[in-house]
Amino acid sequence: MIRTAIFGVGNVASALVQGVQHCRRNGTEAVSLLLPDIGGYRPEDIEFVAAFDIDRRKVGEPLSQAIFACPNNTLAFEDGSDWSGVTVSAGRILDGVSDPVRGAAEYGFLPIETGEGTRESIVETLRASSAEVAINFMPVGSQQATEFYAECAIEAGVAFVNAIPVFIASNPIWAARFAEAGLPVLGDDFKGQVGATIVHRALVDLFKMRNAEVDCSYQLNVGGNTDFLNMVDEERLASKRLSKTESVQSAAKSRFAARNLQIGPSDFVPWLKDRKVAFIRMEGRLFGGAPINVEVRMDVEDSPNAAVMAVAAIRLARLARDRGLKGAQPDISAFLFKHPPEQMRDDEGHRRILEFIGRCAT
Numbered sequence: 001m002i003r004t005a006i007f008g009v010g011n012v013a014s015a016l017v018q019g020v021q022h023c024r025r026n027g028t029e030a031v032s033l034l035l036p037d038i039g040g041y042r043p044e045d046i047e048f049v050a051a052f053d054i055d056r057r058k059v060g061e062p063l064s065q066a067i068f069a070c071p072n073n074t075l076a077f078e079d080g081s082d083w084s085g086v087t088v089s090a091g092r093i094l095d096g097v098s099d100p101v102r103g104a105a106e107y108g109f110l111p112i113e114t115g116e117g118t119r120e121s122i123v124e125t126l127r128a129s130s131a132e133v134a135i136n137f138m139p140v141g142s143q144q145a146t147e148f149y150a151e152c153a154i155e156a157g158v159a160f161v162n163a164i165p166v167f168i169a170s171n172p173i174w175a176a177r178f179a180e181a182g183l184p185v186l187g188d189d190f191k192g193q194v195g196a197t198i199v200h201r202a203l204v205d206l207f208k209m210r211n212a213e214v215d216c217s218y219q220l221n222v223g224g225n226t227d228f229l230n231m232v233d234e235e236r237l238a239s240k241r242l243s244k245t246e247s248v249q250s251a252a253k254s255r256f257a258a259r260n261l262q263i264g265p266s267d268f269v270p271w272l273k274d275r276k277v278a279f280i281r282m283e284g285r286l287f288g289g290a291p292i293n294v295e296v297r298m299d300v301e302d303s304p305n306a307a308v309m310a311v312a313a314i315r316l317a318r319l320a321r322d323r324g325l326k327g328a329q330p331d332i333s334a335f336l337f338k339h340p341p342e343q344m345r346d347d348e349g350h351r352r353i354l355e356f357i358g359r360c361a362t
Contacts, residue, residue: 002041002318003130005050005158007149008096008137009058009088011074011225011274012163013051014067015307016135018078020046023311025078034193034308035353038315039322039360046314048083049129052091052122052149056112059090071101071226074274074303089125090117096138096145100232100268119152126156133317135161135310140227141236142166150174154181159317162187163310165243169328170341179327184320186313186329189243189338192305196221196278196298197244197338200263201251201346203282203294208253212292214284216260219244221279223265223302224272231265240264243339250343276302309336316353319360331356 006013023030023043036042051063058066064080066088090112097111126134134153138145146166153160154177162168162185169175169187178185191198200219207214222228231237241264248263249255269277278298286292316332333340335349344352 001047002045002314003047003049003132004314005052005126005129005131005134006048006137007052007091007134008139009051009053009063009066010137010139011072011227011303012306012310013137014072014074015303016310017048017063017067017080017083018076019304019307019311020044020048021078021080021082024082032193032308033311035312035315035357038312039319039357041315041318043311043315046311048086050125050131051086051088052117053088054091054093054096054112054116056110058088059112061088062086063088073225075301089122090115091122092117092119092145092148094142094144094148096142098139098141098230098233098236100229101139101226104229119148119155122152123156126152126158131156131158132321133161133314134158135163135314137163138166139230139236140164140240141230141233143239154178154183157181157183159183159321160185161310161313161317163190163306165189165239165339167239167339169333169337170339175328175341182324182326184317184325184329185327186317186320186333187337188340189240190306190309190313190336191247191338192300192302193308195300195305196276196280197247198346199296199298200248200280203280203296204248204251205345207282207284208251211253212284212286214252214256214282217248217256217280217282218262219248219264219278219280220262220266221264221276222267222269222272223274223276224268224270225274225302227302228265228268232268237264246343247338251345274302276300312336319357323360
């Protein structure tokens with residue numbers, strides 16, 4: 001078993017918990033599973049042993065119920081009952097909630113009224129649960145909260161998977177701290193299984209491979225989950241825009257001028273719920289300067305698209321820990337994350353993950 005702790009019981013955590021149960025119920029018939037076997041670890045080996053949140057609709061509740069508590073609104077495809085015995089503990093608020101989320105009538109954040117978690121209490125819970133891997137699902141822009149939970153993971157001796165665009169694995173200072181603690185850290189900011197950024201990268205890479213010019217491009221995303229509501233606060237978006245932009249820039253034949261590439265969340269549309277709608281446009285030139293314009297519209301349930309990457313990352317983190325690997329793991333992170341320690345082509349990142357798994361199997 002891979003004893004796993006969750007920081008932030010939001011939509012992606014809900015899809016992850018449901019997804020692991022889906023794999024337990026369906027085995028090899030689980031739909032669209034990425035990397036079914038990672039060094040002998042299968043998705044059904046993931047065991048959730050601790051979870052932390054700061055909304056009183058979730059804190060103190062069984063994980064099986066908290067994953068469906070408001071304001072979560074992702075697709076429900078399993079009941080989560082395998083983890084009815086895990087109680088959600090109080091986390092630390094810090095910058096984990098934006099003003100738009102606090103003020104929205106429909107989604108309004110209900111903070112825990114007393115007993116906010118301390119570093120000592122959270123570390124003690126991690127140790128008591130014998131957690132081996134922790135995954136961070138804080139909202140975009142939660143710099144203080146993410147660094148706080150990274151500190152807790154280091155103190156508790158837990159490998160860390162950073163799902164969001166606050167730079168931990170790709171930050172040399174934090175990578176060195178995990179290395180000093182003898183722990184692997186994976187990140188940062190999951191690519192969706194087939195998400196807007198991975199599709200955008202694939203199109204840019206196609207132009208590069210065919211030696212066609214891309215002069216300018218945009219990727220504009222709208223959605224109705226709390227992540228999009230959170231990102232209405234423009235001040236929380238700097239790292240998200242950088243993560244998505246660098247992911248696309250790294251696939252280009254030559255870097256776009258800053259004014260010619262616009263990527264990032266565009267607006268919050270409540271009735272979309274957990275659906276993300278992405279609009280991608282590329283304008284360029286073919287042989288002889290002949291113009292070409294490409295437009296793509298994607299509509300996808302946002303959280304399961306990221307959760308399947310988490311199912312892989314948790315198992316890879318455990319495998320890295322088993323092998324005594326320390327600090328950032330570029331060969332594992334590049335395929336899974338938008339802002340890894342080292343950017344690679346997606347086919348190269350995929351090849352390196354498979355080679356890593358193969359080396360660990362011998």
